[in-house]
Amino acid sequence: MDFDLFLEEASKRVKKKKLKIKSVSSKKKKELMEKIILDDECTTVPQTDSGRRTYK
Amino acid sequence: MSRVIGVLSGKGGVGKTTIAANISASLAWDYGNNVIAIDANTTSSNLGLLLGSYRFPVTLNDVLKGKAEITDAIYAHPSGLKIIPSSTFNEDIDADPEKMSEIISELDKYVDFIILDCPPTLSKETIAMINAIKEAILVTNPEWAALLETKRTIDYLKSKKKKILGVIINKADLEPEEIEKIKKALNVPVLGVIPEDNAVTKSVDRRVPFIHLKSKSRPSRALKNVMEQITGQTFPNRSIIERIISWFD
Numbered sequence: 001m002d003f004d005l006f007l008e009e010a011s012k013r014v015k016k017k018k019l020k021i022k023s024v025s026s027k028k029k030k031e032l033m034e035k036i037i038l039d040d041e042c043t044t045v046p047q048t049d050s051g052r053r054t055y056k
Numbered sequence: 057m058s059r060v061i062g063v064l065s066g067k068g069g070v071g072k073t074t075i076a077a078n079i080s081a082s083l084a085w086d087y088g089n090n091v092i093a094i095d096a097n098t099t100s101s102n103l104g105l106l107l108g109s110y111r112f113p114v115t116l117n118d119v120l121k122g123k124a125e126i127t128d129a130i131y132a133h134p135s136g137l138k139i140i141p142s143s144t145f146n147e148d149i150d151a152d153p154e155k156m157s158e159i160i161s162e163l164d165k166y167v168d169f170i171i172l173d174c175p176p177t178l179s180k181e182t183i184a185m186i187n188a189i190k191e192a193i194l195v196t197n198p199e200w201a202a203l204l205e206t207k208r209t210i211d212y213l214k215s216k217k218k219k220i221l222g223v224i225i226n227k228a229d230l231e232p233e234e235i236e237k238i239k240k241a242l243n244v245p246v247l248g249v250i251p252e253d254n255a256v257t258k259s260v261d262r263r264v265p266f267i268h269l270k271s272k273s274r275p276s277r278a279l280k281n282v283m284e285q286i287t288g289q290t291f292p293n294r295s296i297i298e299r300i301i302s303w304f305d
Contacts, residue, residue: 009105009110009111012110012111014111014112014113015113016113016114016145017113017114017124017128019114019118019123019124019128021122021123021124021125022125029127032127033127033162033163033166034166036127036130036138037090037092037130037138037163037166037167038090038166040132042127042130042131042132042138043131043132044131044132044133044134045104045107045108045109045131045132045133045134045139046108046109047108047134047263047264048108048262048263048264050262050263050264050269051108051134051262051263051264052134054134054264054268054269055085055134055135055268
């Protein structure tokens with residue numbers, strides 16, 4: 001196990017996003033869901049070098 | 057309508073999250089399905105870490121607490137998989153798991169598979185997750201405590217009329233007669249036996265599912281057989297030689 005990486009990860013602060021619930025129509029919600037799930041319009045999970053090499 | 061599969065274990069530490077991450081990534085990358093993997097362990101979450109990152113700005117906990125929309129908590133993995141991680145912040149442990157069924161029905165029509173990495177034991181949180189799933193896979197080790205708790209979870213799933221796909225015996229090297237005994241005692245199919253191997257340790261360390269990082273290793277060969285049983289389809293691009301080798305593992 002890479003203990004340096006463990007220490008870095010355990011002490012890392014990730015800024016939590018300020019959230020607001022917006023009421024949107026079911027049509028808009030469906031469009032948003034399709035964009036995110038089917039068209040990949042969402043944030044990508046950061047990868048290690050091994051992860052980037054594996055899924056290139 | 058998607059297949060909603062919960063990955064469960066009667067006892068913690070048996071490798072459930074590792075198996076859930078590998079099954080999810082394989083369904084997406086190898087089989088080309090639309091898959092969402094949900095870290096349903098809202099108090100001790102690790103799925104995100106195994107797939108690349110420990111902390112996320114918006115998580116399932118925020119959605120369960122009514123602070124965010126589900127669309128805010130979905131992330132893309134390079135395998136094609138989508139992930140909904142749980143929080144690793146202590147201030148988020150009071151999320152209400154009862155809303156899980158509602159979230160699943162929102163996602164249901166957009167994907168082929170929803171995989172839930174459930175919490176261990178039959179806690180209130182686990183029971184809420186069981187209510188949300190349609191099918192279950194159990195992960196266990198070949199040890200008394202783990203097997204007895206697995207049996208208890210199976211009985212609970214049966215009482216709730218959930219479809220049990222079978223049991224994966226993880227971190228084990230077993231003789232065929234030992235597998236048969238476990239199968240008889242648990243009274244559900246044994247989907248596979250995943251051996252303890254350095255490939256798994258390395259993959260956890262590098263945050264890449266072993267089925268892709270070390271695709272020809274013994275655990276990967278065993279998991280590919282499991283994937284064929286889950287999907288009912290042969291594992292894509294698997295050579296005949298590898299298939300023959302896996303018969304002798």
